[in-house]
Amino acid sequence: MDTGPKIAQVAALIGDPARANMLSALMDGRTLTASELAYVSGVAPQTASGHLAKLSDAGLLALAKRGRRRYFRLASPHVARVLEGLMVVAQDGPARQRNLWRGGETLRHARTCYDHMAGRIAVAIADRLVQQSFILLDEDGGQLTDAGRSFFNELGVDLGLASKRRVFCRPCLDWSERRPHLAGAVGAAILDHALEHDWVEHVRDSRALVVTPVGVRELATTFGIEGVPPTDGHDGRVGSLSGGRVSAITVESAPPGRR
Amino acid sequence: MDTGPKIAQVAALIGDPARANMLSALMDGRTLTASELAYVSGVAPQTASGHLAKLSDAGLLALAKRGRRRYFRLASPHVARVLEGLMVVAQDGPARQRNLWRGGETLRHARTCYDHMAGRIAVAIADRLVQQSFILLDEDGGQLTDAGRSFFNELGVDLGLASKRRVFCRPCLDWSERRPHLAGAVGAAILDHALEHDWVEHVRDSRALVVTPVGVRELATTFGIEGVPPTDGHDGRVGSLSGGRVSAITVESAPPGRR
DNA sequence: GAAACACTACGGTCTTGACCGAAGTATCCG
DNA sequence: CGGATACTTCGGTCAAGACCGTAGTGTTTC
Numbered sequence: 001m002d003t004g005p006k007i008a009q010v011a012a013l014i015g016d017p018a019r020a021n022m023l024s025a026l027m028d029g030r031t032l033t034a035s036e037l038a039y040v041s042g043v044a045p046q047t048a049s050g051h052l053a054k055l056s057d058a059g060l061l062a063l064a065k066r067g068r069r070r071y072f073r074l075a076s077p078h079v080a081r082v083l084e085g086l087m088v089v090a091q092d093g094p095a096r097q098r099n100l101w102r103g104g105e106t107l108r109h110a111r112t113c114y115d116h117m118a119g120r121i122a123v124a125i126a127d128r129l130v131q132q133s134f135i136l137l138d139e140d141g142g143q144l145t146d147a148g149r150s151f152f153n154e155l156g157v158d159l160g161l162a163s164k165r166r167v168f169c170r171p172c173l174d175w176s177e178r179r180p181h182l183a184g185a186v187g188a189a190i191l192d193h194a195l196e197h198d199w200v201e202h203v204r205d206s207r208a209l210v211v212t213p214v215g216v217r218e219l220a221t222t223f224g225i226e227g228v229p230p231t232d233g234h235d236g237r238v239g240s241l242s243g244g245r246v247s248a249i250t251v252e253s254a255p256p257g258r259r
Numbered sequence: 260m261d262t263g264p265k266i267a268q269v270a271a272l273i274g275d276p277a278r279a280n281m282l283s284a285l286m287d288g289r290t291l292t293a294s295e296l297a298y299v300s301g302v303a304p305q306t307a308s309g310h311l312a313k314l315s316d317a318g319l320l321a322l323a324k325r326g327r328r329r330y331f332r333l334a335s336p337h338v339a340r341v342l343e344g345l346m347v348v349a350q351d352g353p354a355r356q357r358n359l360w361r362g363g364e365t366l367r368h369a370r371t372c373y374d375h376m377a378g379r380i381a382v383a384i385a386d387r388l389v390q391q392s393f394i395l396l397d398e399d400g401g402q403l404t405d406a407g408r409s410f411f412n413e414l415g416v417d418l419g420l421a422s423k424r425r426v427f428c429r430p431c432l433d434w435s436e437r438r439p440h441l442a443g444a445v446g447a448a449i450l451d452h453a454l455e456h457d458w459v460e461h462v463r464d465s466r467a468l469v470v471t472p473v474g475v476r477e478l479a480t481t482f483g484i485e486g487v488p489p490t491d492g493h494d495g496r497v498g499s500l501s502g503g504r505v506s507a508i509t510v511e512s513a514p515p516g517r518r
Numbered sequence: 519g520a521a522a523c524a525c526t527a528c529g530g531t532c533t534t535g536a537c538c539g540a541a542g543t544a545t546c547c548g
Numbered sequence: 549c550g551g552a553t554a555c556t557t558c559g560g561t562c563a564a565g566a567c568c569g570t571a572g573t574g575t576t577t578c
Contacts, residue, residue, distance in 0.1 A: 519578100520577100520578090521576105521577085521578085522575100522576085522577075522578100523574105523575080523576075523577095524573105524574085524575080524576095525572105525573085525574085525575100526571100526572075526573075526574100527570105527571085527572070527573095528569105528570085528571080528572090529568105529569095529570090529571105530567105530568095530569095531566105531567085531568090532565105532566090532567085533564105533565095533566085533567095534563105534564090534565090534566095535562105535563095535564090536561105536562090536563090536564095537560105537561085537562085537563100538559105538560095538561090539558105539559095539560095540557105540558085540559090541556105541557085541558080541559105542555105542556080542557070542558095543554105543555085543556075543557090544553100544554085544555080544556095545552100545553080545554075545555100546551105546552085546553075546554095547550105547551090547552080547553095548549100548550095548551090548552105
């Protein structure tokens with residue numbers, strides 16, 4: 001009857017560390033198997049199975065059975081939004097201890113966020129687009145200008161539904177940078193373009209992205225983004241994997257162990 | 260290090276029914292005292308005190324001490340967004356049982372949602388504005404057209420920062436109607452206007468709104484919204500309090516009792 | 519058909535934390 | 549000052565549920 005209990009049910013589901021890890025791992029839009037999710041969440045398969053059943057039943061995850069495996073993905077963008085929101089709140093939460101966690105440097109640099117890019121690079125791109133008046137952004141919405149539309153056109157970015165949907169730009173507060181990057185259809189189109197033209201590549205089993213040499217060049221010429229550093233402020237090398245501990249998953253020596 | 264545990268911490272906080280009730284009660288942007296929150300959450304003051312301390316420590320609630328009372332409110336719009344999002348997910352969650360809960364009819368009709376309006380009326384207003392091309396809406400963003408800007412101007416709605424911020428319109432999925440209504444600066448301005456001109460009034464101790472006779476007339480002439488029914492489909496009376504069980508709080512015969 | 523693999527169901531252990539009664543600290547009011 | 553009000557702290561009880569070992573079902577591979 002009241003709304004409280006209902007949101008509590010969903011929040012409690014997300015509120016378990018193992019389940020939260022599973023959901024986080026799916027934030028980049030991939031589909032993962034039950035085993036993979038068991039690994040990332042750090043629990044035994046039996047336990048993971050129970051968690052996954054609950055998440056599916058609640059409609060947070062969508063399930064596709066194929067052969068002897070079960071593939072899970074986030075059930076809807078709504079779920080991704082909630083997770084985004086939780087990250088933001090979790091980040092500025094205890095005000096005192098807003099620690100810029102070292103490590104995961106690669107993630108801070110560039111990563112996927114459901115269907116678009118996030119991280120330092122994504123924020124820089126958004127900044128640049130705003131600065132050039134290609135996009136208007138504010139906390140509650142975003143909007144592509146005519147100039148922006150032709151900019152993307154020339155660049156060859158496929159805005160897809162551009163003709164059908166006239167508004168499709170959304171700011172998404174970046175949890176590592178605490179500044180907005182681009183989400184929505186425009187954000188998704190940029191990520192697609194970047195992947196397709198080898199500006200960035202997925203890091204194996206992670207939602208981190210590395211910027212390729214091609215990407216470094218293109219980001220410089222296209223957006224005037226130079227030397228966004230991979231680790232600290234020194235040189236122009238971008239996205240070197242050695243820079244930071246990668247939270248990659250190697251499913252080999254995998255002792256689950258109690259959390 | 261990983262983001263999972265952090266979002267789990269926040270989600271777990273929201274995931275307790277008592278705390279979720281507290282947060283829900285604060286969704287309309289009011290500030291409430293610890294006692295009031297204890298009552299709405301259905302627990303004893305001692306228990307509530309503990310919950311409130313946790314929520315404040317985590318940065319979900321802001322606290323203002325005044326005399327011997329403590330006033331709590333949501334710490335930021337970010338928190339409100341997360342709660343909105345959870346309501347949406349909770350609503351379409353178990354797909355099978357998307358029950359249109361009878362009761363709380365007044366809430367379904369019109370209510371505040373943090374700083375803007377929600378419910379049937381709000382959805383109707385949004386529909387109308389879109390239909391007249393005063394606003395462009397889609398899932399990821401919203402945008403005021405020039406025509407819309409002058410419409411609000413003529414109407415005397417103060418868009419406030421209109422000159423400074425050029426984009427400030429956001430769709431917010433309505434958990435009772437499952438269709439978007441207007442949030443963001445535009446949504447807030449509409450609610451302000453409606454309250455100021457006595458179109459709607461707050462229901463005591465609830466986030467429900469009742470539409471006044473003035474409001475009925477104005478909604479009809481301004482937006483062409485007629486006979487959005489208060490309970491079922493029969494007459495044009497709008498917002499009669501008798502229609503639905505109001506989730507109002509009367510802090511008298513208040514046996515907390517175990518949940 | 520047998521073995522390996524992916525996942526699920528069941529049963530028992532153990533930790534977490536929600537809850538309230540009782541008692542303690544501020545604040546207001548007469 | 550003394551009593552009422554608003555809230556917090558402490559201590560002990562109790563239920564929920566996360567976890568894994570064991571044992572199952574269904575699927576693929578050889």
